[in-house]
Amino acid sequence: MSPVLRTRRDGSTRPARYRAVQPLAVLWLTLVWLAMWGEVSPLLVVGGVLVAVAVCVAFPLPPVDIASGLRPVALARLVARFLVDVVRASIQVTGVVLRRRPVRNAVVAVDLESSSDFVMTLVAAMLSLIPGSVVVEARRSTHTLYLHVLDVPDEESAEEFRRDALQLEQRVLRALPPHAPEEAGA
Amino acid sequence: MSWTTPLDVAAAVCILLGAVLTLVAAIGQVRMPDLLSRMHAATKPQVLGTVLIVLGLSLRLREPGVVGLLLLVVLLQMATSVVSSHMVGRASFRAGQVRDDLLVVDELSDEQLHEEPRGAP
Numbered sequence: 239m240s241p242v243l244r245t246r247r248d249g250s251t252r253p254a255r256y257r258a259v260q261p262l263a264v265l266w267l268t269l270v271w272l273a274m275w276g277e278v279s280p281l282l283v284v285g286g287v288l289v290a291v292a293v294c295v296a297f298p299l300p301p302v303d304i305a306s307g308l309r310p311v312a313l314a315r316l317v318a319r320f321l322v323d324v325v326r327a328s329i330q331v332t333g334v335v336l337r338r339r340p341v342r343n344a345v346v347a348v349d350l351e352s353s354s355d356f357v358m359t360l361v362a363a364m365l366s367l368i369p370g371s372v373v374v375e376a377r378r379s380t381h382t383l384y385l386h387v388l389d390v391p392d393e394e395s396a397e398e399f400r401r402d403a404l405q406l407e408q409r410v411l412r413a414l415p416p417h418a419p420e421e422a423g424a
Numbered sequence: 425m426s427w428t429t430p431l432d433v434a435a436a437v438c439i440l441l442g443a444v445l446t447l448v449a450a451i452g453q454v455r456m457p458d459l460l461s462r463m464h465a466a467t468k469p470q471v472l473g474t475v476l477i478v479l480g481l482s483l484r485l486r487e488p489g490v491v492g493l494l495l496l497v498v499l500l501q502m503a504t505s506v507v508s509s510h511m512v513g514r515a516s517f518r519a520g521q522v523r524d525d526l527l528v529v530d531e532l533s534d535e536q537l538h539e540e541p542r543g544a545p
Contacts, residue, residue: 273496276489328445328472335452335465340526343461345517347531366506367471372463374513375532384532386513388464396529 258298264290313413320364327369334389344390345374348403350381352411358383360414361407371399431483438480445473458523459516467509474501 245251264287271286272278334341350358358381362373365385375384387399452465478498482491516522517532524530 270496273489273492276493324472331452331464332445332448335448335455340457341461342528343526344529345527345532346529362510363503363506366467366509367502369471370464372460372467372513373510374460374517376510386460386463386517388461390528393529 257301259291259294260301263294263299266290267293307415309413309415312409316409316413319409320368323368331369331388341389342391344387344396344399346385346387346390346396346400346403348383348385348400350383350407351404352407353381357407357410357414360410361403364406364410365403371403431486435480435483438476438483442473442476442478442480445476446470449473457526459521460513461526463509463513467505471502471505474498 267290268283268286271289272282275282350361352358355378358376358378362376362383365371365383366373370388371385373383374386376382377384383403385399385403387396390396390399449465449470453462456462456465475498478494482494485491
């Protein structure tokens with residue numbers, strides 16, 4: 239999310255302050271704490287909450303408002319397609335590694351449609367996890383990702399990869415629909 | 425023969441497949457021509473390899489505490505391998521450690537001549 243500006247009464251603007259301790263983050267960090275202990279007891283839960291609050295205060299992050307606009311069906315489709323892609327592309331990369339012919343690559347620019355930093359981060363992370371592509375550069379000002387793609391024999395396949403990446407972005411947008419601008423600034 | 429036998433077999437298959445993928449990643453390190461191609465071989469079959477090995481372990485161990493920890497291993501692996509592969513790839517590209525002769529299309533180098541100041545977001 240780009241920094242949200244607030245207007246003071248005298249007309250000057252300043253970046254909005256975020257509340258450091260967010261319930262979802264505390265819940266998540268407590269779960270991580272419990273998973274690392276490998277058991278659940280009242281003392282561990284209290285300790286986990288204390289550690290989580292301390293971490294949130296020490297390393298504050300801007301809130302990411304995911305839960306409000308989540309679409310479960312689209313999200314399930316996104317995750318399922320992602321897992322299929324990971325398996326398929328792993329097999330593909332295995333083939334590239336084991337065959338004899340030298341590999342040809344490409345650096346492809348993908349101009350994302352959405353202007354949200356959160357969507358850009360998600361798309362970049364998912365593209366990186368799907369074998370065959372690494373993000374070498376991300377430009378926030380134009381929301382462009384530059385990806386190094388493995389095994390691109392010609393320009394046609396580069397175009398194909400760009401289409402695939404944009405389709406992935408569409409699936410992310412369907413699963414996590416962006417907020418209306420006035421909502422984000424409220 | 426009990427109900428755990430199929431689970432053990434599935435666990436063995438998962439661990440074996442994961443090990444094979446890790447081996448492929450290692451072979452890729454040796455065979456790939458330049459750094460960025462090596463990054464693909466190093467980070468990618470290895471993500472699925474880790475997931476498969478962890479899946480095999482949780483099928484075999486079948487303890488809730490351990491499964492929670494293993495789930496955490498997968499999540500952190502996915503979160504960190506993205507960042508590390510991006511940072512290494514970006515650094516190598518900026519340092520010019522890219523074999524241009526292997527690239528079919530290069531849309532980044534064409535554009536960097538009139539780029540905004542380096543390091544700007």
